[in-house]
Amino acid sequence: xxxxxxxxxxxxxxxxxxxxxxxxxxxxxxxxxxxxxxxxxxxxxxxxxxxxxxxxxxxxxxxxxxxxxxxxxxxxxxxxxxxxxxxxxxxxxxxxxxxxxxxxxxxxxxxxxxxxxxxxxxxxxxxxxxxxxxxxxxxxxxxxxxxxxxxxxxxxxxxxxxxxxxxxxxxxxxxxxxxxxxxxxxxxxxxxxxxxxxxxxxxxxxxxxxxxxxxxxxxxxxxxxxxxxxxxxxxxxxxxxxxxxxxxxxxxxxxxxxxxxxxxxxxxxxxxxxxxxxxxxxxxxxxxxxxxxxxxxxxxxxxxxxxxxx
Numbered sequence: 226x227x228x229x230x231x232x233x234x235x236x237x238x239x240x241x242x243x244x245x246x247x248x249x250x251x252x253x254x255x256x257x258x259x260x261x262x263x264x265x266x267x268x269x270x271x272x273x274x275x276x277x278x279x280x281x282x283x284x285x286x287x288x289x290x291x292x293x294x295x296x297x298x299x300x301x302x303x304x305x306x307x308x309x310x311x312x313x314x315x316x317x318x319x320x321x322x323x324x325x326x327x328x329x330x331x332x333x334x335x336x337x338x339x340x341x342x343x344x345x346x347x348x349x350x351x352x353x354x355x356x357x358x359x360x361x362x363x364x365x366x367x368x369x370x371x372x373x374x375x376x377x378x379x380x381x382x383x384x385x386x387x388x389x390x391x392x393x394x395x396x397x398x399x400x401x402x403x404x405x406x407x408x409x410x411x412x413x414x415x416x417x418x419x420x421x422x423x424x425x426x427x428x429x430x431x432x433x434x435x436x437x438x439x440x441x442x443x444x445x446x447x448x449x450x451x452x453x454x455x456x457x458x459x460x461x462x463x464x465x466x467x468x469x470x471x472x473x474x475x476x477x478x479x480x481x482x483x484x485x486x487x488x489x490x491x492x493x494x495x496x497x498x499x500x501x502x503x504x505x506x507x508x509x510x511x512x513x514x515x516x517x518x519x520x521x522x523x524x525x526x527x528x529x530x531x532x533x534x535x
Contacts, residue, residue, distance in 0.1 A: 228347075232260040232324045232339060232406075233311045237303035241330035242272040244450060247371075248332055249280055253287065257339035261318055262288045262328070265307055268297040273330075289318060304402070304425045305418035312412055323409040327402045327426065333371060333448040338362075341446065342406040349438055350408065357411035357437030359429055362404040364449040371448060378449055386441055391434040392510040392535040394427075395492050396517075400439070402426030404447050411437060421494040423487050431495055435503060481520045485529055489518035510535045 234252060238245060252262060266274050274293070281288045291310065298306060304327060311323050324346065326339065342360050349358045366375040375381035384399055393399075405426055415432045422428035433439045492514035500508050513535065516528040 227259075227321060229257070229259045230322055230324055230343070230347075231318075231320050232257075232326055232343060233318055233320060234260055234262045234326045234328050234339075235304060235307040235311065236262055236264045236328040236330065237267055237300060237307060238264060238269060238273045238277065238330045239267040239297075239300075239303075240269045240271045240273060242269075242276050244331040245273060245276050246280075248328070248330055248334070249276075249288075251334040251336075252328065253284065254336055255334065255339050256337050257343060260287075260326075260339060263291070263307060263311060263318065264288060265291040265303055265310075266293060267299070267303045268293075268295065301418065301422060301425045305416070305422075308412050308418070308425070309416055312409070312416070323412055325407050325412060327405045329403040331450045332364075332403055333367075333450070335446045335448070338446040341442065341444070345440060345442065346406055346408060349440060355410050356408075357414050357433050358408045358440065359400065359411055359433035359438070360406045360440045360442065361400045361430075362442040362444060362446040364401060364404060364447040365445040367448045367450055369450065371450065374451060377445065389434065389439055389441065391431065391507060392532070394430050394434045394439070395495070395510060395514050396488055396529065396532050398424070398427040398430060399441075400426050400430040401447075401449070403449070405429065407433075419491065419494045419498065421487075421490045423491055427491070428495075432499075435499065435507065481522045481525050482529075485517045485525055486520070489515050493518070506535075 264277055266277065277290055281290050308325065311318060311325055315323055345360050346358060350356060364378040365373060366378050366381055367373055378401065379386050386399055388397065389399055402424060407429060411429060411433055414436060415429050418425050418428045430439060492511045496508060496511040496515065510532065513528055514532045517525050519525050
């Protein structure tokens with residue numbers, strides 16, 4: 226195995242011409258040079274494709290642009306398609322092993338992002354190359370003009386990064402997809418990404434935490450650009466106050482949480498796919514999470530609190 230294996234950087238674009246060039250420049254300026262950017266456009270109506278065509282002309286050995294199919298698959302569907310494309314076209318892309326990184330069109334990468342993550346990946350695989358591994362990192366939150374808003378997205382959003390065991394990941398995703406590096410074992414284990422998956426990165430994190438390693442790097446490696454068009458975006462954490470009306474409404478309200486219903490469906494499909502390979506306890510945790518599909522708010526929140534204690 227090469228000490229500097231080639232990495233496929235997966236980029237799905239959609240109406241991203243405003244920031245795309247800055248992101249591509251940050252990748253092309255990486256300290257680690259053995260990579261290829263594999264791009265699929267998800268049906269843009271602005272100048273995104275024109276920007277991509279210009280960069281392909283300037284960097285034909287660096288950027289591999291998939292032929293447009295006219296389909297809008299959404300972020301999760303488009304990245305899932307790219308994962309399968311890379312696995313099917315390893316030889317064409319010059320990959321010895323299918324290491325893949327995920328890239329959003331509007332962020333900016335730190336110059337050492339690939340170098341740092343691939344070093345950790347090779348170390349994680351040293352004892353078992355077949356182990357599914359996902360490596361993700363913290364991010365710096367920045368404005369549209371790339372001025373700092375928060376040095377750590379994890380702290381900004383109040384994420385409990387230590388809650389990274391499989392039962393925790395089932396109900397709360399701690400992985401920001403645009404920081405991910407995955408190995409071929411994880412990619413093969415995860416595809417096809419479930420249509421019930423809330424996002425591809427969440428599904429990958431569940432598979433990695435259940436069957437392999439989920440490794441977090443505290444160092445920010447991405448400038449995460451916050452703007453009006455973010456698919457998800459960074460939201461500043463604000464702890465609920467026990468005396469506030471919203472606190473008691475969330476605790477005892479009858480209305481169900483639609484997000485928890487999506488989490489329940491994702492958990493149920495994960496159990497259908499992998500249940501026979503999981504422990505009794507892991508299956509029980511998935512079953513409890515799947516019960517959050519109820520539309521009775523107080524019952525739904527009971528199962529959520531039970532799942533959090535698992």
